[in-house]
Amino acid sequence: MTTLLPVPADLSASATASPGARAGAVPALLHPFAKPAADAAGFVRMVRGEGALVFDERGRRYVDAMASLWYCNVGHARPEVVDAVTRQMRQLETYHCFERFAGPGAEELAERLVALAPVPGSRVFLTSGGSEAVDTALKLSRAAHVQSGHPERTVVISRTPSYHGVTYGAMALTGLPLNRAGFGRGMADVVQVDKDDLEAVRAVFAEHPGQVAAVFSEPVVGAGGVWPPAPGYLQGLRALCDEHGAHLVLDEVICGFGRLGHVFAGDHFGVRADLTTFAKGVTSGYVPLGGVLVAPSVHEPLSADPTFVLRHGYTYSGHGAACAAALACLDVTEADGLLDRATAIGDRLHPALEALRADGLVADVRGVGALWAVGLPDGVDPVAVRDRVLDLGVVVRPIAPSTLAICPPLVIRDDELDEVPAALRAALAR
Numbered sequence: 001m002t003t004l005l006p007v008p009a010d011l012s013a014s015a016t017a018s019p020g021a022r023a024g025a026v027p028a029l030l031h032p033f034a035k036p037a038a039d040a041a042g043f044v045r046m047v048r049g050e051g052a053l054v055f056d057e058r059g060r061r062y063v064d065a066m067a068s069l070w071y072c073n074v075g076h077a078r079p080e081v082v083d084a085v086t087r088q089m090r091q092l093e094t095y096h097c098f099e100r101f102a103g104p105g106a107e108e109l110a111e112r113l114v115a116l117a118p119v120p121g122s123r124v125f126l127t128s129g130g131s132e133a134v135d136t137a138l139k140l141s142r143a144a145h146v147q148s149g150h151p152e153r154t155v156v157i158s159r160t161p162s163y164h165g166v167t168y169g170a171m172a173l174t175g176l177p178l179n180r181a182g183f184g185r186g187m188a189d190v191v192q193v194d195k196d197d198l199e200a201v202r203a204v205f206a207e208h209p210g211q212v213a214a215v216f217s218e219p220v221v222g223a224g225g226v227w228p229p230a231p232g233y234l235q236g237l238r239a240l241c242d243e244h245g246a247h248l249v250l251d252e253v254i255c256g257f258g259r260l261g262h263v264f265a266g267d268h269f270g271v272r273a274d275l276t277t278f279a280k281g282v283t284s285g286y287v288p289l290g291g292v293l294v295a296p297s298v299h300e301p302l303s304a305d306p307t308f309v310l311r312h313g314y315t316y317s318g319h320g321a322a323c324a325a326a327l328a329c330l331d332v333t334e335a336d337g338l339l340d341r342a343t344a345i346g347d348r349l350h351p352a353l354e355a356l357r358a359d360g361l362v363a364d365v366r367g368v369g370a371l372w373a374v375g376l377p378d379g380v381d382p383v384a385v386r387d388r389v390l391d392l393g394v395v396v397r398p399i400a401p402s403t404l405a406i407c408p409p410l411v412i413r414d415d416e417l418d419e420v421p422a423a424l425r426a427a428l429a430r
Helices: 079-091 106-116 130-147 168-173 198-207 233-244 265-269 296-304 320-335 338-358 382-391 414-429
Strands: 046-050 053-056 061-064 123-127 155-160 190-194 212-217 247-251 275-278 290-294 364-368 371-375 397-399 403-406
Touching: 061 414, 079 320, 106 123, 106 290, 106 320, 123 130, 130 168, 130 212, 130 247, 130 275, 130 290, 130 296, 155 198, 190 198, 198 212, 198 233, 212 233, 233 247, 320 338, 338 364, 338 371, 338 414, 382 397, 382 403, 382 414
Parallel strands: 155 190, 155 212, 212 247, 247 275
Antiparallel strands: 046 053, 053 061, 123 290, 275 290, 364 371, 371 403, 397 403
16 A cells, blocks of 8 residues: 655655646656656656655655666665765766866776676776667777778667667667657668567578678667567577677666676676677666777777777766766675675565466566566556556556566565565556
8 A cells, every 4th residue: 555654844845836737737848758748737756765765746655666767776865876976076076088088987987897897808988878878889880890891881680679769879779669650760771670589680691791780689678578588599699690790789778787686687698798788777877877888899990090080979978976876886786785686586576476477467477687577468558557556656667568567676675575566466456
């Protein structure tokens, strides 16, 4: 049941009366992935967090079973992260990393990430988020092929379903047709195949001999429905890329930084990628940051010509406050043993979700580590179920046409975690 708590002292009456919240009003904020015509009164406004819990403007408590949007691995309002960001901002909020400059924390974070990377000798390119990281990986792959004397390698293979972001390059790679509808033709030279179908990938290589630059794959499909890979599939992609001279790109924006029980999912599945994108969990969302682990197979061709200039980067690549947040989150992950906690979450959550399937309330259960989903029976609207679960004080994420995703903070307590399947059971039984 939802617990109604007193409004904290810092949430005054004026604070709870959000601008534009009255019924019939159109909010000033154009919300992402929402109907522009949506009534302002229908939005849930979160104002406070603590660990795996969040509180709305009325003081209502929720178990954040989605780590906000797949990212808050270390939990909300961690003083270690807040203090690290504050210290950095009091000294120097940031300085750019273009050309011969380096901002505070960027080199230290890169060295820390390289030490954790699945591929020895990697380098790091920093971005502001996941979509930028995917676009960066795409451009680095094509640039490396050009520098290696193969400008004809422009074709990129991606999969459906998949989610890689919303910038034009990332959108073109995303295997969700509705995400591309209405935005024009997008980027050329992208070929999509069904997930887990190695023969389809092999056929694309045969149809475009010597022209494929890279294959993009989420280790576990995330926002496309939470689909773990078929046994041997990622290893098969690696073998095909090796055979045909293409780069393997693992999009670990959701899977990285402990979500599957390893710092990187490449280690979890025993696969070494040429490029690994990351974001979300690297800072647990405290400050936006993303990036790409660049293996020697890609960065060595870029540095082979000492006159070559990599004309790519973002204003906030290596932002000082973001790097401080990332370093603090890495410390918290290690100190709290959150890699092991991911496995424990899966071990506790999986049987409870399977009990829902045994009772006929859900049609499918799938996941790995601390990343799970249930498939709903035919005709059951995931948005309607999400709304019922939200009324019971738990946040899950609906994914069309029939999935509810669960991705809790790695710091979630067992009693809080148990509220998730309990709320699902109550909502579905209705």
